[in-house]
Amino acid sequence: MQDLARHSQNIRRKIIETAGTRFSAHFGGSLSSVDVLSALFGKIMNISAEKATDPNRDRFILSKGHCALGLYAALNEFGFISDEDLSTFDKDAGSFPTHCVQSCEKGIEISSGSLGLGLSMAVGIALALKAKKSSAKVYVLCGNGEANEGIFWEAVMFAGVSELNNLILILDNNKMQNDGFSKEVMDIKNWDERLKAFGWNICNVDGHNLEALINQLKTPSAKEPLAIIASTVKGKGVTFMENNPEWHHNKLSPEQYEKALSEVSKTGE
Numbered sequence: 123m124q125d126l127a128r129h130s131q132n133i134r135r136k137i138i139e140t141a142g143t144r145f146s147a148h149f150g151g152s153l154s155s156v157d158v159l160s161a162l163f164g165k166i167m168n169i170s171a172e173k174a175t176d177p178n179r180d181r182f183i184l185s186k187g188h189c190a191l192g193l194y195a196a197l198n199e200f201g202f203i204s205d206e207d208l209s210t211f212d213k214d215a216g217s218f219p220t221h222c223v224q225s226c227e228k229g230i231e232i233s234s235g236s237l238g239l240g241l242s243m244a245v246g247i248a249l250a251l252k253a254k255k256s257s258a259k260v261y262v263l264c265g266n267g268e269a270n271e272g273i274f275w276e277a278v279m280f281a282g283v284s285e286l287n288n289l290i291l292i293l294d295n296n297k298m299q300n301d302g303f304s305k306e307v308m309d310i311k312n313w314d315e316r317l318k319a320f321g322w323n324i325c326n327v328d329g330h331n332l333e334a335l336i337n338q339l340k341t342p343s344a345k346e347p348l349a350i351i352a353s354t355v356k357g358k359g360v361t362f363m364e365n366n367p368e369w370h371h372n373k374l375s376p377e378q379y380e381k382a383l384s385e386v387s388k389t390g391e
Contacts (some may be wrong), residue, residue, distance in 0.1 A: 123332050123333050124298060124331045125164070126160050126161060126164050126165060126285070126336075127160075127208075127332060129160045129164050129200075129388075130156050130157050130160040130332070131200055131386065133156045133160060133192070133195045133196050133198050133199050133334065134153060134156050134195075134197065134198045134359045134386040135383065135386045135387055136195035136198060136208065137149065137152050137156070137192060137195045137358070137386075137387045138274075138374075138382045138383050138386055139383065140142050140191060140194070140195060140209070140211050140235070141191060141211070141374065142374070142379060143214075143373070143374050143375065143376055143379050145211070145212045145373065146371055146372060146373040147191050147192075147212075147220075147359060147371065147372075147373075148188045148189050148220070148362070148370065148371050149193060149363055149369050149371075149372065149374075150189075150263070150296070150298065150356040150357045150363060150366070150369045150370045150371075151186055151188065151189040151192070151265060151356060151370065152189040152191045152192030152195075152357055153192070153294065153354060153356070153357050153360065153363065154294055154296040154354040154356045154358050154360070155186070155189055155192050155263060155294045155329075155354070155357045156192060156195075156196070156264060156331070156358065157168060157329060157331075157332055157335060157354075157358075158292050158329060158352060158354075159192060159193065159196040159263075160189075160196065160199075160332065161332055161335040161336055161339060162182060162197075162292075162339070163182075163197075163200045164200065164231070164259075165195055165336055165339075166336065166339045167179075167180040167182060167259075167261060167339070168180045168258070168259075169182070169229070169294075169378065170200075170201070170228070171200070171201040171202045171375045173220055174226060174227055174228065174229050175226050175227060175244045177256070177258075178256060178257065178258050179258060180246070180258050180259045180260070180261065181231050181251075181259075181260045181261065181263040182229070182231060182260065182261050182262075182263070183231055183232055183240050183241075183243060183244040183247070183260065183261070183263070184222060184230075184232075184234060184240065184262075184263055185220055185234070185237070185238070185239065185240020185241055185243075185244070185262050185263060185264040185265070185268060185292060186237065186263060186265035186268060187221045187234020187235065187237065187240065187263060188199055188220065188223055188234075188237070188371075189222060189265070190218070190219070190220060190222045190234065191211060192359075193218075193222065193230070194207075194208055194211060194218050195208070195322060197228065197229045197230070200229075202228050202229035203218075203228050203229070207359060208226070211321065214310045214368075221233070221234045221235055222234045224353065232339070237265070237267070237268035237271060238268045238269075238270075238271030238272075238273045238322065239273060239277070240262055240263075240264060240268075240273045241262055241264055241273075241277040241281075242273055242274075242276070242277040242289065243262075243273055244259065244260045244261075244262035244277075244289060245277045245280055245284075245289065245321075246258050248260040248281070248286045248288050248289040248347075249284060249286060250287055251288055254275050254287065256286070256288075259288045259290060260288060260290070262290070262291050262292070262333055263293065263294060264291070264292070264293050264294065265293075265294050265296070265299065265362050266293060266294065266295045266297065266298075266299065266304055266310070267294065267298070267299025267300060267304060267307075268299075269293065269310070270307075271297075275320075278317060278320045278322070279320050279390070281320075281321075281322070281347045282320040282321025282322055282346065282347065283321060285321070285335065285345045285346060286342060286347045287343045287345055287346060287347060287348075288343070289347040289348070290339065290347070290348045290349075290350065291322075291347065291348070291349045292339075292350045292352055293313065293348065293349065293350065293352060294311070294329065294352055294354055295329070295351055295353045295354060296341060296352050296354045296355060296356035297353075297356070298356045298365070298367060298370065298373075299370070300370055302367045303367065309313065312349070313349075314326070315341075316349065317349045317351075320347050321346055321347075322347050322348065322349045323341070323344050323346040323348045323349070324349050325338040325341060325345070325347075325349070325350045326350075326353070327350055327352050327353070328352075328353055329352030329353055329354035330354060330358060335350075335352070338350050349360055356369070356370075357369050359386045360381075360382045360385050360386060361385060362381070362382075363382070
């Protein structure tokens with residue numbers, strides 16, 4: 123797990139360095155999802171930069187599309203995009219804006235916009251792959267806040283009825299969203315019961331425990347789609363961002379940048 127931990131550390135550092143003090147960015151949700159991204163790209167998914175468009179590749183869908191910076195940093199860490207690509211984040215006429223623009227060659231499977239859409243897209247892709255008798259799997263990362271959307275639950279219902287056992291949902295449950303703490307916006311406590319009622323297989327995991335994440339992501343395919351409810355910390359790795367609603371989307375001052383970079387660059391943690 124040391125290699126994966128090193129990947130996670132590098133991804134967090136790249137998130138901070140890429141935004142720097144120039145851009146406002148969705149730091150909180152990007153940082154909470156880092157270990158999931160590291161586990162998927164570093165250990166679990168059958169995909170690489172060399173076969174980014176292989177029809178038999180596994181697919182990764184970022185449904186929480188406002189956290190594209192986290193995905194870009196991970197794609198850079200695992201060789202899909204160059205340092206030059208990453209340096210164009212959020213620049214005018216660039217290919218790497220705040221929300222993803224589809225580029226399968228660079229590991230970006232869908233364009234993202236309104237939240238809640240990614241799971242529906244993942245369901246469609248999984249359905250098509252199953253019809254083709256492909257062994258490829260579809261992994262979709264959703265935020266707990268976007269699960270307030272009706273389209274999310276329509277996709278959950280359809281996937282369960284369709285027995286899409288090639289579909290894996292990872293719910294980044296950092297317990298916060300754009301408007302603040304989720305318990306004060308839309309308090310959902312029983313994710314297990316709700317998803318299970320719609321025909322899903324359910325796992326719960328510490329979303330920052332790489333070994334536990336790997337074990338859960340390797341859960342053998344049953345008839346049902348798999349939902350992994352990952353308990354995470356918004357802003358993970360930067361003390362002044364952790365569990366702080368102000369860092370859903372914000373801009374770093376020079377002093378904050380230096381402190382954040384120092385913290386995510388520490389080793390042995």
